[in-house]
Each structure stands twice: as C-alpha cells, then as structure tokens.
Amino acid sequence: MDKALLSGRAAYHPTLPICADIVQVAGELKVALLNGYLCPANVWARILAYVEVAEASAQRVCESCGKPGKFREVYWHRVYCDECIEPVVDLERTE
Ligand SMILES: [Zn+2]
Known part of the structure; x- marks a missing residue:
C-alpha cells in the first residue's frame, strides 16, 4: 500500500477523517477534509456540520x-x- 502511494498509483483513503488544509481565500475560511473509511456516517455528518458553522461564522468574526x-x-x-x-x-x- 505505502509503495503504491509513493509511486502515485493509489488514491489516499485515510482510516479516520483528517483535515487536509485550512486556508483563507478572498476573506473566506476554507477547510479541506478527507473522510476516513472507518468513520461512521453520523460522525462524518457531525464533523461536516461543525466545519460548516466555522466557515459561516468566520465571515463575521x-x-x-x-x-x-x-x-x-x-x-x-x-x-x-x-x-x-x-x-x-x-x-x-x-x-
Ligand atoms: Zn478585532
């Protein structure tokens, strides 16, 4: 698996959700997330909801x-x- 990743022949599928990037683009907060294949759907939905709140509130904080x-x-x-x-x-x- 690691050799496949290093050679660029495999897409990266993390075990648990990870934050790949946090950037500010033209005044807007952008959080890039990758879901993990062991993450339950309800937990992933909660993570997305929190990120959505953070991105929305960043426009007025x-x-x-x-x-x-x-x-x-x-x-x-x-x-x-x-x-x-x-x-x-x-x-x-x-x-
Ligand atoms: Zn201030």
Whole structure:
C-alpha cells in the first residue's frame, strides 16, 4: 500500500477523517477534509456540520481578535472588527 502511494498509483483513503488544509481565500475560511473509511456516517455528518458553522461564522468574526467583525474589501479581503482597523484609519487621517 505505502509503495503504491509513493509511486502515485493509489488514491489516499485515510482510516479516520483528517483535515487536509485550512486556508483563507478572498476573506473566506476554507477547510479541506478527507473522510476516513472507518468513520461512521453520523460522525462524518457531525464533523461536516461543525466545519460548516466555522466557515459561516468566520465571515463575521474578526480574524485578529475574535470580536464581531465584517468583511473588509479594502483590507486585503479580510474580516476585521472596527477596533482592529482603527490604527490604520488613524494613520491615514494624520497624513
Ligand atoms: Zn478585532
């Protein structure tokens, strides 16, 4: 099996679910999961539900401090609260 994986002749099927990647794409949280062949369907459904909640709430939680925030197109497409962007706004005002 391992030799087959190393040679690229076999697809990877984990025993238990694993998180393959967590990235931020244009302000949205993306979690890539692989299901495990020993994982019961109801457990897999619960994992997906938790990830769905995390991805949805990431769109309104400041990624710097965790307070309620909103999507900022002018701040590199990221989610920040008003307090976390305030210093940058102040700098612009003093120039
Ligand atoms: Zn914040």
